[in-house]
Amino acid sequence: MALSAALLALLAAPLAAEAQQPVRAHRIGYLAATGAPAAAHLVEAFRQGLRDLGHVEGKNIVIEYRWADGRYERLPDLAAELVRLKVDVILAVVQPAALAARGATSTIPIVMAASLDPVGAGLVASLARPGGNVTGLTSSVGPEIAGKHLELLTAAVPGTSRVAILWNPAHPAYPALVREAGGAARSLGAQLQVLEARSPDEFDGGFTAMVRERAGALLLLGGDPMFFLHRSRLVDLATRNRLPTMCGIREYVEAGCLMAYATNTRDLWRRAATYVDRILKGARPGDLPVEQPTKFDLVINMKAARALGLTIPPALPARADQVIE
Missing domain, CATH: 3.40.50.2300 (Response regulator)
Known part of the structure; x- marks a missing residue:
């Protein structure tokens, strides 16, 4: 009887250890051309969108923030930092940030927030079929x-x-x-x-x-x-x-x-969280159509x-x- 109990305990030990393994936290890069104080409400909208989908900062996700403070020339170096950190996905806030991120990596998925003309900029092949590693949301319907x-x-x-x-x-x-x-x-x-x-x-x-x-x-x-x-x-x-x-x-x-x-900028940032969620669950950015605003x-x-x-x-x-x- 004692031997059976010992055997059961031995067999259960690996299962218990496996159950106690910490959940791997996904690492999200947040690359913004603005500064943190000016965009605090948008960051919170993005976080809320993630929380609604089960991604909680400090629990099962880590967000690495990089701010250019309105200086475009800083964006390439900041994007390169995020690539070196091996983030799982990059949220690129506005088109210059998306261009810098795409210039830094062709493999890490990039989600655009509020890009003006991603097709014209060469970020995606088309809105319906982006191809490559970039997708996300536009902030307008084009230059018109x-x-x-x-x-x-x-x-x-x-x-x-x-x-x-x-x-x-x-x-x-x-x-x-x-x-x-x-x-x-x-x-x-x-x-x-x-x-x-x-x-x-x-x-x-x-x-x-x-x-x-x-x-x-x-x-x-x-x-x-x-x-x-x-x-x-x-x-x-x-x-x-x-x-x-x-x-x-x-x-x-x-x-x-x-x-x-x-369009409502806070809503754009909340919607960006859905793209991040789908990519973390295995979707390929090139297969996710770019979303245009339907209401102004x-x-x-x-x-x-x-x-x-x-x-x-x-x-x-x-x-x-x-x-x-």
Whole structure:
């Protein structure tokens, strides 16, 4: 009897040891062109999306964060760091980060969050069949979104004949947006004043030029990570110079910008978690279609309009998905 008990204990020992083996934590790389404080709400949306799918940071996943703080030149080195860490998947936040990640690895899966034009950038072969190691979500339906932004801005400021556009030429997707905006301006009978800002040091000069040339409104290509990092300052400059501004991203309106027409960024980050989940469960990124947004929200800040002394035609707020009073 004692021998049988000893034998059973011996046989059970490997099973018990196996049961006690810690679960391997997946390692996720988070490569962002912005800075951590400016994107805290988006990081939390991504974490919540992962938690909803059973992935809990510190329990069965580890997230390695790398932030470029709006400096694109840092992205290749940060991407290389994540590759050296042998992460299981990289979440690349906005298109410049996705390009840096793809330049660093052709084998580690990459999930894009808020890429503007992944096909045009050569990140994927097509939206339906990406191929390679990159997939994820776009933040727009293509460069034509700039034309829609300009159309809504001129509707909010009737009679505007000159519109300034401020953009960062370091962003690889933005030349196409500027070209699209130029075509839209011609069709609307407006002149476009194109101004560049590669760093925050160039913001003041850009706004001085807008005032000097009597721009009546501003189209801000605010999806740029450097702009996003300094969105409160940009909104303040627009307000002080009495320039009604289409900012393109909801977070700018929350910071006091006049209006935005954009997809919900928090939802994009939550959706990115589903791609990460599927890849961790064995899916190949090249087989996962790239997802485009199906809904864009028009958000209007009436408090900002009052501060600008602007009366927006009533038909536009009536169309808005959200009006901030």
